[in-house]
Amino acid sequence: xxxxxxxxxxxxxxxxxxxxxxxxxxxxxxxxxxxxxxxxxxxxxxxxxxxxxxxxxxxxxxxxxxxxxxxxxxxxxxxxxxxxxxxxxxxxxxxxxxxxxxxxxxxxxxxxxxxxxxxxxxx
Numbered sequence: 001x002x003x004x005x006x007x008x009x010x011x012x013x014x015x016x017x018x019x020x021x022x023x024x025x026x027x028x029x030x031x032x033x034x035x036x037x038x039x040x041x042x043x044x045x046x047x048x049x050x051x052x053x054x055x056x057x058x059x060x061x062x063x064x065x066x067x068x069x070x071x072x073x074x075x076x077x078x079x080x081x082x083x084x085x086x087x088x089x090x091x092x093x094x095x096x097x098x099x100x101x102x103x104x105x106x107x108x109x110x111x112x113x114x115x116x117x118x119x120x121x122x123x
Contacts, residue, residue, distance in 0.1 A: 003036060 003023050011018040019034035021027065028035040046067045055063075073080045 003021055008018060008020070019029065019032050021029050021034050021036055023036075027037075046064060049067045049070070050063045069084075070080060072078075073083050
């Protein structure tokens with residue numbers, strides 16, 4: 001869901017369903033009912049959760065991951081510290097070190113959605 005910014009045109013090529021709203025004409029697409037209010041509100045909340053001081057663009061993925069983790073725990077009424085250590089125990093094997101494949105497999109099995117968690121390459 002986005003406005004009609006040209007950079008988003010490639011999303012359809014990546015197999016995403018992409019609904020758009022032309023804000024110069026309307027704020028809600030009358031044909032699809034698409035609007036960006038929810039996306040803009042969630043992004044506002046995510047940015048508000050980030051520190052205003054020493055905010056670094058290179059850490060945005062981590063800031064967003066923290067926001068998603070805390071929001072998920074809050075929605076599921078789970079203690080964040082307990083959940084954090086439980087996930088760490090799945091992701092880290094003291095003998096072999098960090099095992100990212102455990103994190104992905106665990107997240108997929110616990111979510112029940114079958115969605116994939118992908119990491120970005122740092123190029």
